[in-house]
Amino acid sequence: MSDSGAVRQFAAAAGLLLFFASPCTGQSPSARAGEVRAVLPVGRILRDSAPPKDAQRDDPVFWQDIAQTARSGRMRIGLLDGSILNVGSESQMQILQHDPQTQNTGIELAYGRLRARVVRLARPRANFEVRTPVAVTGVVGTGLVVRIFADFTEVLCLEDSVRVRNRNDMIRGEVVLLPGEFTRVARAAPPTPPAKASPEQLREALEETDIPASGVAWSRAEVSWPPAECGEDAELRVRAWSKRIQNNKEVESPVDPELVSGTLRLGTQVIRVEASLANQGALRTREPPEGAFTPAGAAEPLPTKIWRALKWEEGEGWRVARAVPVGSAFYLLGPMGKTGRPTFSFGQHPAELLWQSPCGAGFLAPRLPGSEYEVTLAIDGQPVARGKMNLIEMSYELPNPPAVLRGQSISFGINVRGLGGLDRFTQGRPAIITVVTNQTPHIIGNLGSNTPGAKASGETITYAIGGGNISSAGTIRLDGSARGRQAGTFVLGIETRLDEALERPRNPLAPAAPVR
Secondary structure, eight states, rough: OOOOHHHHHHHHHHHHHTTTOOOOSSSTTSSSSEEEEEEESSSEEEEETTTEEEOOOTEETTTOOOEEEEOOEEEEEEEEEOOOEEOOSSOOOEEEEETTTEEEEEEEEEEEEEEEEEEOOTTTTTTEEEEOOEEEESSSSOEEEEEEOOSSEEEEEESEEEEEESSSSSOOOEEETTEEEEEEEEESSOOOOOOOOOOHHHHHOOOOOOOOTTTEEEEEEEEEOGGGGGTEEEEEEEEEEEEEEEEEEEEEEEEGGGOOOOOETTTEEEEEBBBTEEEEEEEOOSSSOEEEEEETTTTEEEEEEEEEEOOOOOOOEOOOOOEEETTTTEEESSSOOOOOEEEEEEEEOOOOOEETTTTTTEEHHHOOOSEEEEEEEEETTTEEEEEEEEEEEEEEESSOOEETTTOOOOEEEEEOOTTGGGGGGGGTSEEEEEEEESSSTEEEEEEEOSTTTEEEETTEEEEOOOOSSOOOEEEEEEEEEEEEEEEEEOOOEEEEEEEEHHHHHHHOEEOOSSOO
């Protein structure tokens, strides 16, 4: 379906009515509701009597603010409770109210298109309503698309269920939509009975409200699988990369999470991904299924790696690993709630969220210098627990290029930082075991090391790191050598294993404030 001139005239009239809507009662109209997460190419925020302002990413959005887009414009707004609103082109939407504590939200769509991904409502008397000039849509925690046409409003349910009725209370009748169903509401009529949306209708509704990643040369995607014990109401993050040519070389870089939208296939199920978020509900299998991410608008799925879950650890309160290599995954377990948004920081540097559920979350450690850090867990921006963790950083010294001649001796080194104090937790066991493996034995041989605690055997060197061989600064250098068996390029494999007392989520965090 396409807009006509009559649709735009009707929409403009509805927009004028919306400008003069009365403010909601309750909190101050200036209360913050969320922020602008993406704008393509241009959108505007209208606030009170101030001149219209071009929206920029990370701009705050307040109660009573109006988001407006022109032809080909799109805007995404993230609400404080984690819900996402995609405003399509030639659309106008107003946030009447949004209280994340009581989970009461009112949205007014004057004209155009709106897609909402709403967090599950769990509080007593919680409510999330989307109103148009003729319809009222009640949301429990779902995905839906609302489209306004000249003679009716169309509501399409993407996930869970949606209640729809006429805005005029004198017109009785309410329908409940299930995933893939739609209804239409005319000005003087109840909603039409739920009907199955056609593939073309569904595709059109999604395309009209997508935030397209124009010009992205997608290369691959990754998903981290949560442990089965923490899979109830789990929400996954899809991470994606793109490739480009720089200085005559192909380089890869992460795609902005706000542009990672499309579908994620997990086994036989296909779920929507919006701004990198995929809510599958219950994920209770220990082994991740086969799957693939397909970006919005792409014909083929990307090569997709689904990482296996780390080990689960029983316990009470908030608990986390005591140490983690930089850039590696770790778990934080404990009471997260069903609607909170967790963040975890090393000093002022946040870790990247990989998945979350009511009983925990997975994170990716930031790439910082190896050291012990003060860490903070916050939920919805409120610090709730603090503690300490070590980030372990490893750097390598190898011949460049990694080539050798027959009979030539070579040396290599591994520098490890961030080990200070870890031997207190391992009861005399090595804090870390690092194994160097010769993967090209036809090129080099005679591996050896003078590092205390190192053992060379065949094509491997094993370094047991802990106790007396760690410096007072928490560092150690691992040295090694080899001799060329014939000329060529050699490859060394390096594997590092932390003691389970350090890598398992057993390290308790002290409560900083109660979770609201």
